[in-house]
């Protein structure tokens with residue numbers, strides 16, 4: 545039974561969800577935590593953690609401790625962050641998060657071994673088709689080996705599909721594709737580039753306990769671009785399975801746009817199709833980087849917060865209905881540190897409000913909306 549405070553907070557949130565213009569604040573002081581309510585349904589719920597505030601901001605650390613059962617580094621485990629030079633490794637930030645997770649009984653994700661971004665400057669002049677496999681294997685052995693046994697899931701490959709690049713199978717023309725893009729067996733272009741096959745096989749060998757994940761964005765929408773990319777991603781995963789490449793899960797980044805919440809039945813088709821498609825391939829699904837961009841909404845905060853909360857609600861209700869989904873992570877926990885104020889900011893330069901907690905670390909309407917979706921999920 546909800547307490548009176550919980551009930552009132554929930555009602556305020558629901559009212560705001562149905563009337564996005566309404567100026568209501570969420571009274572969520574008595575609400576249970578996202579992590580605990582997720583755990584009651586067998587779901588891992590948590591967030592990405594940024595290295596600097598983890599070191600410097602005690603209130604941020606406390607909020608994560610309170611809310612998260614699973615954490616992932618926003619940047620610290622990436623190739624560029626770990627590899628200042630071809631021979632040197634920088635593990636301080638990654639180790640700090642791994643220790644924080646252990647000290648607080650949290651599950652840890654790894655993000656990521658292979659990505660086309662955050663590759664260091666030295667890569668272009670150093671990595672060639674002749675040494676690329678060695679560089680990749682060394683990296684996964686060194687990094688995966690360091691944290692082996694402590695990682696719940698590794699994003700082995702991130703964002704390898706990008707149809708606008710016009711490569712066969714919708715593959716992205718990434719730095720790794722350019723040096724190791726052909727099929728491992730035939731040496732010619734194929735459905736699974738060598739770098740993907742090598743990365744997954746090496747990751748399994750190095751950390752057999754971690755779920756191995758392919759992670760991508762823009763694959764759950766109902767528009768044509770998302771539908772096309774979704775088909776390409778599912779085809780890649782199917783081709784990997786047919787080849788017995790070790791693959792356990794699909795990461796759906798879930799960077800979504802609050803505009804969608806104004807339409808009827810957002811995410812009903814594409815998101816359900818995507819998750820069912822992954823499930824039919826025998827994969828688990830994780831929502832790995834969820835946040836709700838408010839950049840196309842008018843300035844008033846109550847209106848933005850209500851639309852953001854409604855988007856969390858509809859998205860999570862749809863996704864969590866499928867028992868293949870085992871985890872939900874937001875990309876950050878507080879608007880104080882969201883990446884969206886840097887890379888993808890609003891035209892009017894108002895700070896974005898995409899995360900469950902605001903810049904003062906207070907819960908917004910998104911919190912009761914998320915809690916309601918978690919409570920409504922079937923138990924895993």
Ligand code: G3I
Nearest residue numbers: 618619655661662702761797799833875882883884886887
């Ligand atoms: O590390 C340098 C630092 O030395 C320098 O002083 C500072 C000055 O700008 O930049 C620092 O690097 C920044 C890095 O974050 C660490 O803070 C980069 O400029 C900045 O571009 C980088 O942004 C990250 C972005 O990935 C990089 O592509 C975001 O924080 C991070 O949230 C974002 O995360 C990605 C996921 O990994 C994959 N999915 C999409 C998601 C959002 O783009």
